[in-house]
Amino acid sequence: MIILADILNATVLFAVPLILVALGGMFSERSGIINIALEGIMIVGALVSCLFLSAVDKSGFGPANPQLSMLLAILIASVSGMVYSALLAFASINLKANQTIGGVALNMLAPAFAIVLTWAIQGQGNTTIFIPTWTRISAESIGVTDISTFLPRFLFKSFYLTTPAALLLLLASILVLYRTRLGLRLRSCGEHPQAADSVGINVYKMRYIGVLISGFLGGIGGLAFTLAAGSGFQSQVAGYGFLALAVMIFGNWKPLNIFLASLLFAFFKILGSYSSSIPFLPQFKGIASSEYIYMMLPYVVTMIVLILSSKKSRAPKAEGIPYDKGMR
Amino acid sequence: MTKKRRFSFRGMDSLIASVVSTLAGLLFGFILLLIFNPAKAGNGFLNILLTGVRSTPRLAKVLYTAAPLMMTGLSVGFAFKTGLFNIGASGQFTMGAFLALTGAISWQLSWPMCLLLGILGGAVWGAIPGICKALFNVNEVITSIMFNWIGLFTVNVLTYNNPVMLASAWGDVSKERTAALAKANLDAILPKLGMDKLMKFNGMNIAIFITVIVAVIIWFILQKTTFGYELKACGFNRNASQYAGINPRRAIIQSMVIAGALAGLGGGLYYLSGTVQLTLGKELSAMGFNGIPVAMLAASHPIGTIFSALFISYIQVGGDAMQPEFAREMIDIIIAAIIYLSAFSLLMRELLGHAKKRRQQVLETVEAPEDKPNANGGESA
Helix, strand or coil, X not given: CHHHHHHHHHHHHHHHHHHHXXXXXXXXXXXXXXXXXXXXXXXXXXXXXXXXXXXXHHHCHHHXXXXXXXXXXXXXXXXXXXXXXXXXXXXXXXXXXXXXXXXXXXXXXXXXXXXXXXXXXXCCCCCCECCCHHHCCCCHHHCCCCCXXXXXHHHHCCCCCHHHHHHHHHHHHHHHHHHCHHHHHHHHHHHCHHHHHHCCCCHHHHHHHXXXXXXXXXXXXXXXXXXXXXXXXXCCCCCHHHHHHHHHHHCCCCHHHHHHHHHXXXXXXXXXHCHHHCCCCCCCCCCCCCHHHHHHHHHHHHHHHHHHHHHHCCCCXXXXXXXXXXXX | CHHHHHHHHHHHHHHHHHHHHHHHHHHHHHHHHHHHCHHHHHHHHHHHHHHHHHCHHHHHHHHHHHHHHHHHHHHHHHHHHCCCCCCCHHHHHHHHHHHHHHHHHHCCCCHHHHHHHXXXXXXXXXXXXXXXXXXXXXXXXXXXXXXXXXXXXXXXXXXXXXXXXXXXXXXXXXXXXXXXXXXXXXXXXXCCCCHHHHHCCCCCCCHHHHHHHHHHHHHHHHHHCHHHHHHHHHHHCHHHHHHCCCCHHHHHHHHHHHHHHHHHHHHHHHHCCCCCCCECCCCCCHHHHHHHHHHHHCCCXXXXXXXXXXXXXXXXXXXXXXXXXXXXXXXXXXXXXXXXXXXXXXXXXXXXXXXHHHHHHHHHHHCCHHHHHHHHHHHHC
16 A cells, blocks of 8 residues: 555656646647747756755755745746747747747757756756755645555655645646636637637737746746656756657647646556566566566557547647738 | 749758858857856857867768768658658667667678668658558657657667677676677678778768768659659648648658658667667667757758758867867757747748849839749749
8 A cells, every 4th residue: 555655646746747848838739839849948947946946945045934935946937937938939929930940949958058057056067956855845844743654655755835836737727728718819829810810819929828828837847847856957857848748649738638648647657666566567577677668668558548549639720830910 | 944943042042041040059159158258268169160170080070970960860851841740760760770780789790781770670660650640640749759768668678688789798898788899790880991090080981971872862852753742742731632642641651761761770870880889778869859950950951951960060079179168068059049040040031032022023024924923833832
């Protein structure tokens, strides 16, 4: 049971960045802009918020007000992600550039910039920004002393403020996308921008909003990934931006499906690292380095599910096409 | 005739736009150098610009790294031209490298056979996203991302279970990389034709010539054959091409097979140089991802890819010489800036196009009226 709690805890921990970033990608694509730059946005969000966390750690403000600092770090991550995503919005909306090209440039820029900046701040060769330990919400801090039972273990083994934040943002995303005027307008710009324009919706503005929301969520996702990875910020997010893109497509551009897809993917990803302690899983004794077989598992499962469910998959119709008022 | 002239003008516009964004990107890089270390900025910038031609070993290194970049760039560019985004060049590159090395070390084949195996490995790994897209309507972006990782881990498992592949079987200590070809199979190393001695760089071999020839062949296929036309047509509009009698499913699979084969060949060429060993880790090959900026800088044009790969390899070699005053990642920033700025190229092309249109309107009023539909026809391409 304890192993199950550990697995579920880790699943949630790794699903959080996927949920956030994939939701970000969804808002952007639903407004009609393909956001390849999620990886870069995550890196920028993680970079700035981790710099903030290490700064407040040194000044003493952080250890004194841990969760307030985390909240600020989340806000800072989201704002920096938004600023960075504005570069994509400008190129692909105002300049009508190829959205993939702009995204590729931003993906390349972010890690390089992060390394250069980390070196400039921490001194040459110090490429890791360490995350202070007080960022974690421990069971003791809210009065639960015994974490040997299932529920506290599941909740508090590794628990950060980003997890409840992600759940709140998931609910907010569903509400915004399906229950507000903004959401309807946003979606219409991703399906048929000319029709949207003809009824007075400002397509450029909607697409800007879509991309900026993706920057907002992507930035927080970057911080959440760095927290989950546990080894500090090393100017990369291990391809999670691209994985989130895959999860978004897997989730069929819908918030709830994205949520489930993230959990499924993260579960199979975690399963691999616990495979030796789960008795009923095959151990591949005769094969050298069999751990790689388990590492493949989440990707293989995703592919199988995709092939089985592909008939229903439908991308926003106008995504990737720059909006040109004069076009028929 | 008017049509033909319009086309070449378009090419010129793209070239001018690329050159301008390159210069602007370099200027941006210089400003960054000034901000980070004003005293050393001038010297650092000269290093970026001149290192590649300062000595023959450095020039050889430029050519040596340009070869695999050109192949992954061609892979991404070819798929892009046919309406597909091949983000899986990394996995195809790794698969190609793996099969080529298996041929070289485990089966003791000579280099042409190993290269063919590399092509095969890449083609198979490219075919899978193609088949998934054509038959099951699964987005090729997601499939190629998944198969980058599946490919990496598959290669790891297969290599570890064939101990003769590992460097440890050939008298080296390391168990995390494949055997050095110099020890395992000299026949599998690409011919150097004495160029390595001439240029004093061990990695110099015929790879760069092979890749240039391949780039020209790809240009020919895309631009001058019915086959290439069908693939492009399918990329522009799947339904229209089907209406015109093209089988879009077949076209998608063919495109991805060719794109994969190109990346696989790149993997073979890189690792059959005999100077690098395939490291078995948990990170995707960067060479495959670097193909994306190469292709974007060249606007996916095969001939342009030759130059963009050479350029990126050139300033990367320059970036290595900048250390330790500046991090070599500065070069990535510059490349990213160039690609981002090339986004402005469309704006510039439009401005250039406006100027030309005005000139042409003046001409058209002088010319006979039957030339008119022709001049408009060129635009739709």
